[in-house]
Amino acid sequence: MIGILGGGLTGLTLGSLLPESIVIEKEDAPGGLCRSLNEDGYTFDFGGSHIIFSNRPERLQFMLSVLGEDLVKNRRNTKIYYKGRFVKYPFENGLSDLPLEENFECLVEFLKLRLKRARGEVPEPANLKEWFEYKFGRAIARKYLLPYNEKIWRVGPEEMGTEWVSRIPDPPLEDIIKSSLGIETEGYVHQLEFYYPLRGGIQVLTDTLADRCRSIRSGFEVEHVSRTQDGFRVSGGGESHDFQTLISTIPLPALARVFDETPADMVTAARDLRFNSLVTVMLGIDDPKINDLSWVYFPRREDGIFYRASFPSNYSPETTPEGKSSVMAEISCFRDDDTWNLSDDELVDSVETSLHKNGIVDKDSVEFSRVMRTEYAYVVYDLEYERNVSRLRKFMSGAGIELCGRFGRFEYLNMDACMDDARELALRIGGGE
Numbered sequence: 001m002i003g004i005l006g007g008g009l010t011g012l013t014l015g016s017l018l019p020e021s022i023v024i025e026k027e028d029a030p031g032g033l034c035r036s037l038n039e040d041g042y043t044f045d046f047g048g049s050h051i052i053f054s055n056r057p058e059r060l061q062f063m064l065s066v067l068g069e070d071l072v073k074n075r076r077n078t079k080i081y082y083k084g085r086f087v088k089y090p091f092e093n094g095l096s097d098l099p100l101e102e103n104f105e106c107l108v109e110f111l112k113l114r115l116k117r118a119r120g121e122v123p124e125p126a127n128l129k130e131w132f133e134y135k136f137g138r139a140i141a142r143k144y145l146l147p148y149n150e151k152i153w154r155v156g157p158e159e160m161g162t163e164w165v166s167r168i169p170d171p172p173l174e175d176i177i178k179s180s181l182g183i184e185t186e187g188y189v190h191q192l193e194f195y196y197p198l199r200g201g202i203q204v205l206t207d208t209l210a211d212r213c214r215s216i217r218s219g220f221e222v223e224h225v226s227r228t229q230d231g232f233r234v235s236g237g238g239e240s241h242d243f244q245t246l247i248s249t250i251p252l253p254a255l256a257r258v259f260d261e262t263p264a265d266m267v268t269a270a271r272d273l274r275f276n277s278l279v280t281v282m283l284g285i286d287d288p289k290i291n292d293l294s295w296v297y298f299p300r301r302e303d304g305i306f307y308r309a310s311f312p313s314n315y316s317p318e319t320t321p322e323g324k325s326s327v328m329a330e331i332s333c334f335r336d337d338d339t340w341n342l343s344d345d346e347l348v349d350s351v352e353t354s355l356h357k358n359g360i361v362d363k364d365s366v367e368f369s370r371v372m373r374t375e376y377a378y379v380v381y382d383l384e385y386e387r388n389v390s391r392l393r394k395f396m397s398g399a400g401i402e403l404c405g406r407f408g409r410f411e412y413l414n415m416d417a418c419m420d421d422a423r424e425l426a427l428r429i430g431g432g433e
């Protein structure tokens with residue numbers, strides 16, 4: 001029997017592919033980050049706004065094949081809210097939406113950078129701040145990339161590594177010039193079109209996979225993992241299960257804590273892995289169409305405590321009661337910090353006030369509100385990340401525990417990559433189809 005720790009998207013994909021397995025999930029319902037709130041006719045993905053896309057056609061096909069027919073295909077209409085303007089996303093493709101002086105500044109800095117790079121006068125970037133400046137020039141970095149990244153990661157970009165971005169190619173020079181002149185260009189094109197379930201939110205994906213699993217034990221928090229003569233014993237809350245093979249998709253720091261062979265230096269490495277938590281504020285609006293936007297990024301603190309506001313009612317018309325719209329604000333924080341500990345009323349009030357001030361939502365039209373908190377949301381690639389994570393992965397692999405998924409591997413993986421990771425592992429350990 002195979003034990004799969006964690007019943008998020010990764011654990012459920014594994015469970016659906018491995019017939020001789022049990023998925024163990026601490027929450028009362030599986031789904032992890034891919035769960036949706038369905039209440040009073042409103043649907044929100046409370047683990048953050050989720051859209052279905054991939055830059056790898058076979059991965060996208062795999063996700064779509066699980067979901068079947070009831071899907072909506074959308075074209076992205078995304079903006080960055082900057083000094084009272086809506087700038088086309090990505091920022092470097094929306095330069096003509098900036099005030100003329102700032103547009104000029106971005107273009108000139110970009111061209112100077114390219115000239116300097118061609119002459120070999122710019123050193124290779126050593127951290128995320130330098131990487132943004134190296135790729136986009138100082139003006140685009142200063143106006144958007146640096147404040148936005150600081151807001152989402154809650155760590156200065158100069159304290160972050162580039163492992164997760166270093167493969168992103170340079171923006172084409174022609175596109176930056178076109179963007180500055182106001183000639184339409186698109187960036188990040190593999191996400192230009194995206195899919196979304198017609199009904200039920202992103203949880204439809206995890207519900208479908210859950211239906212295909214042989215066995216799911218929900219409401220079971222893994223508290224101890226130990227090795228036995230021919231496998232592993234997993235226990236918690238007075239219950240235990242024995243497995244020949246163990247796969248962990250629970251956060252790597254949590255696994256290091258519960259595995260009884262983790263040595264002290266590995267516990268320290270696990271404690272030093274950084275991650276962000278998430279607060280989502282969900283609003284139902286008594287207005288048939290507040291806008292036609294997919295989502296908006298908010299790099300500046302003065303424009304709101306949230307880094308992004310998405311509009312689920314524009315993903316699928318079936319996410320709201322008839323004649324209504326919806327907004328979800330995402331706020332990055334650390335578990336138990338001042339933001340996390342704000343009351344629900346304070347959070348809702350702060351979001352409503354900012355959205356009202358920015359002209360996005362009329363505060364008086366809000367008829368529904370909910371707040372949710374998620375502990376593990378984003379892996380933070382600080383400068384110690386690579387050293388800590390590689391030691392821990394090596395240790396767990398030496399102990400025979402397979403790691404899979406976003407927090408299982410502790411890597412910035414989207415849904416397509418998690419499902420692919422699970423599929424590869426299922427094939428490798430056998431029994432997977």
Ligand SMILES: Cc1cc2nc3c(=O)[nH]c(=O)nc-3n(C[C@H](O)[C@H](O)[C@H](O)COP(=O)(O)OP(=O)(O)OC[C@H]3O[C@@H](n4cnc5c(N)ncnc54)[C@H](O)[C@@H]3O)c2cc1C
Nearest residue numbers: 006008009010026032033048050051222405406413414415
């Ligand atoms: C804000 C946000 C927006 C996102 N948007 C997108 C998007 O638009 N498109 C996209 O493709 N991807 C998106 N993602 C990424 C996507 O959510 C993840 O890739 C995917 O959900 C990860 O699944 P997982 O199963 O690996 O992890 P998780 O969903 O974190 O699952 C881990 C599971 O382990 C359980 N667990 C933890 N500890 C224990 C324990 N001790 N015992 C038992 N169970 C335990 C947890 O309860 C959880 O259910 C987004 C992520 C975030 C945070």
